Amino acid sequence: MIGMSRRAVAAIALAVALIVASCSSSSDDDTPAATSAPRSKPPAYATALQTEIPQLMEANAIPGVVLLIRSRDEGNWSSAFGTKAIGADEPITLDDYLRIGSNTKTMTATVILQLVQEGKLSLDDPMSKYVEGFPNGDQITIAQLAEMRSGLYAYTSDLGYNQTLDDDPTKAWTPDELLATARPQPALFPPGQQFDYSNTNYVLLGVIIEQLTGKSVAENFEERIFEPLGLDDTSFPARDDSSIPDPHPRGYQFGTNVADIDSYAVPPAELPAALDGSLPPIDDTVINPSAFWTAGAVISTPADVADYVEGLVGGELLDERTQELRIASIQPTDPTKPTGYGYGLVEFRPFLYGHDGQVPGFSTVMAYDLDADITIVIGTNLAASPVDGENAAIVIYKAVAAALYDAPPAGGEPASTGRH
Numbered sequence: 227m228i229g230m231s232r233r234a235v236a237a238i239a240l241a242v243a244l245i246v247a248s249c250s251s252s253s254d255d256d257t258p259a260a261t262s263a264p265r266s267k268p269p270a271y272a273t274a275l276q277t278e279i280p281q282l283m284e285a286n287a288i289p290g291v292v293l294l295i296r297s298r299d300e301g302n303w304s305s306a307f308g309t310k311a312i313g314a315d316e317p318i319t320l321d322d323y324l325r326i327g328s329n330t331k332t333m334t335a336t337v338i339l340q341l342v343q344e345g346k347l348s349l350d351d352p353m354s355k356y357v358e359g360f361p362n363g364d365q366i367t368i369a370q371l372a373e374m375r376s377g378l379y380a381y382t383s384d385l386g387y388n389q390t391l392d393d394d395p396t397k398a399w400t401p402d403e404l405l406a407t408a409r410p411q412p413a414l415f416p417p418g419q420q421f422d423y424s425n426t427n428y429v430l431l432g433v434i435i436e437q438l439t440g441k442s443v444a445e446n447f448e449e450r451i452f453e454p455l456g457l458d459d460t461s462f463p464a465r466d467d468s469s470i471p472d473p474h475p476r477g478y479q480f481g482t483n484v485a486d487i488d489s490y491a492v493p494p495a496e497l498p499a500a501l502d503g504s505l506p507p508i509d510d511t512v513i514n515p516s517a518f519w520t521a522g523a524v525i526s527t528p529a530d531v532a533d534y535v536e537g538l539v540g541g542e543l544l545d546e547r548t549q550e551l552r553i554a555s556i557q558p559t560d561p562t563k564p565t566g567y568g569y570g571l572v573e574f575r576p577f578l579y580g581h582d583g584q585v586p587g588f589s590t591v592m593a594y595d596l597d598a599d600i601t602i603v604i605g606t607n608l609a610a611s612p613v614d615g616e617n618a619a620i621v622i623y624k625a626v627a628a629a630l631y632d633a634p635p636a637g638g639e640p641a642s643t644g645r646h
Contacts, residue, residue: 269301271629278625279307286611287501288618290318290475291604293626294528296536298599300630304528310475310607312506320528323459323474324605325515326590327583329531330462330524331428335372335552335570336543337435337446343548346438356434357405361413368434370417371427372569373555379411380424388483391517391586398466399516404429421559421567425521428570432520443520455537460526468514470525477587478507479609490615500612507608510587522585531592531603538571539579539594553579574627582617584609589619602626 268276279291290308297303310316341347347356353371354363366376381387384407390397408426415422432443439446444462452460461471480492480500492500499505515523526534536542541549556568556579566573572581578600580593591604604626608618 269297269303271295271297271300272303272305275625275629276305278629279305279622282621282625283308285501286608286613286618286621287480287503287507288606288608288611288621289478290607291619291622292318292320292322292324292528292606293622294320294532294601294603295626295630296532296599296601297630300600310473312476312478312503318475318607319473321473322605323471323525323527324590324607325470325477325522325583325585325588326524326526326531326592326605327518327522327585327588329526329581329583329590329592330518330520330522332538332570332581333447333451333524334428334431334435334443334520336538337443337450338368338372338431339544339548339552339569340450341435341438343545347434353430356437357430359409360430361411362417366417368431369555369569371431373557374421374423374427374559374567375418376424376427377413377415377417377420377422378424378426378430379408379414380422380426381405381408381429382425383487384408385484385487387517388487391483391513395510395513396468397514397517399514399519400465401429401433401519404517404519405433421557423567425518428521429519435520447524451534451543455533455542457526457530457534459530460524460534462524463515465516466514468512470511474511475607476509477511477607477609479510479586480505480507480612482508483586486610486615490610490612492612497612507612508586510609513586515585518585522583528603528605531590531605532601535580535592535594535603536601539596575631582620582623584617584619589617591617591619591623593623600630602630 283291289312290310292306294304295302304320306318306320308318310318342349347368349367349369351368352364353360353366353368360378362377370376381404387407405426435443435446447462481490496505544552552569552571556566556571556573558566571579573579574593577597578593578595583590586609589606589609593602604619604622606618606622610616611618611621
């Protein structure tokens, strides 16, 4: 592997980090902070998860997991497994702040839809009305940006961008710098014809938000989302801020960003060492989230994420007509699977909506079932499994969904968001 100078952790066996498992749990507290012991007997679904999650962590080299579940019928349960840092015995907790990655996209799309409500733009507006110089800009609509059907090249696939992330992880990126790599690239397909997950779409939406409001994205998120929902532990960092509020875990990723352009999976010859801890992952805690901006920069806590996804899916941020429009926008990303993607919203299974997030160092999933009143929030301090490159939080999500629904997720897995 390259980029060894970014390894801030010695080659200590990862298995040591996984010894500290299921370090806290709570079954009936409405705001499930970490506690030393459960307040009552955990719900029935928790029994299997208390055994299965540590096994999945060991099989996928995940140092720490936080899990929060709220269920009207089955009961609330939250738990934390593993450690904040590889080689340390400090437990990860439900009070920890995490980078929530692409869950940010749901916020960006929400502000766009609020601006539609306010008559400041139309979903049918061409992108070129606001940002020029992109292929098919006169044909790509705001709606196609939001639903990942623009055909625009993803700047996160650019070699130079990824090399800079490796060489200068705290660099403060401007939106123009992020878009500069995508602007000259040819379109992947005509607008609207396919789904292709691209952060370029959501950086463009962020630029449009600032143009139309005359305010920063941080101000828009605070006034339009964080304050109305009471998300006191959620923030959109300043451009030059690489820090995470305390307390927080270290965040890890196997492989450099250049090495992981095509896949986060560790090469087969190196996989045994990754799993036994003799090949530790890279510590990516300090990567500046401006590299993802409105596609993935937000920092939050499990409890805030739970409150947010409930408000998001429950329609607290949009009027009834616009919320219905948002749900109706969801289309299959793969014709063989019933799950889909809409205006910044993933459908994991019928009535279960949310998103997942992955940035170097961290992965998350949030979902809310409006019909059954079930909330799922998962966070990990590993970006992706070294086994197959899958979002590490999705690995845990599949077990949680099976425990709650007595069946695997519809289609076998969520309508996955892509790189970063």
